[in-house]
Amino acid sequence: MRISSVTMFEQSTASMNRQQSDFLKVSQQLASGRRVVNPSDDPQAASRAVGVDQSISITEQYADSRVSARNSVAQTESILNSVSDAVIRAKELLIQASSDTLSDVDRESVASELKGVYETLIGQANATDGNGRYLFGGYKDNAPPFAKNAEGSVEYNGDANSRQQQVDSSRLMPVTENGKTIFQSVPSSASYVAKAAPGNDGSVTFSGPNIKDVTNDDYGQAFTVEFNVDDDSGDIAYTVTGTDGEIETGEYVGDGQQLSFGGISITLTGEPADGDEISMARPGTPEQPADLFKTLEAAIGVLENPAQTDTEKAAMRNTLNSSMRELDNALDNVLTVRASAGARLNELDVIDAVGSNRMMNYTQTLSDLVDLDYVEAISEYSLRQVGMQAAQKTFVDVKGLSLFNYM
Structure with missing residues (x-):
């Protein structure tokens, strides 16, 4: 078989090109630190790496979302701490105002400080998240959720929703609370509240009510105690009426x-x-209905008006008793909501830890798929370098094979 000089040249050139291509491929791997530089290097690994890359990106987005969620929940928890301090201070002031040793002037001073607590609570209720959005307005976060109406009473203008944020693939977490939940709600275990009718003319006052038996068939109803005075004898009878009708009568x-x-x-x-x-x-x-602001408004109102007659003094004492019970219920509610916020902060820490482990697993998987083994690559680099040099030496030798050299 005859082999032409052209064929020998072409094969030598092809061999050199293959060696240069292999050498270049190893050089690119060493320069990039990746075993799979192009999808053609390992199509299966490249395909899997795309999926792992997407998972890493999603995990990073959830991590960023948790940072935002943690800021909102932490700010909510901090504000609720301030609210609970304000409610405690308001309760202390009402206890002080209930003392018989205080004069009307002293009670006006207490009312003045109570007004300061009241305004502080309004400010906390209208707090923003730093981006101009109101924390406690629900989805209506573009306007103050609490505002005074024409009568000077505070009303809630938000909705009953809580903003939520996706902090993990399977966790949609509330990151704020609505104002209704904080300032116009009570826990399920809240005690009964008693109130004297505004038009009472006598001097009767109350303490309590206290819960004695939650298994009673009538427990949970709303009750009204009405007094009737006999014009002739002056005897006083009372009638207790529940939501379902009259419960009992007796002599006061x-x-x-x-x-x-x-x-x-x-x-x-x-x-x-x-x-x-x-x-x-x-x-x-x-x-x-539960409303922290209306409770304070009622207390401020009776403290600002001097109580001269027995009827006025009884009305003041009854209002203060009712207000103190309502403040106790409001404080329990605020602490419950604050505990919920604290639990969510703890949950975010747990999700962060899980997310970090997940990210480590994804990173390790991606490294196994596309990262370069430098020891193996350097050995391959040396081998390809020798192969390319051998191909070049062979080409030089083949090029010199000619009969004309011997003529």
């Missing part, structure tokens, strides 16, 4: 009398007038 005998009905009890002092009423209901119900 005077100071310190305790009435028990529907699983609760209330202690009465003073002398009621004919038609006077005292109502009791679970807070957060239509009969007794």
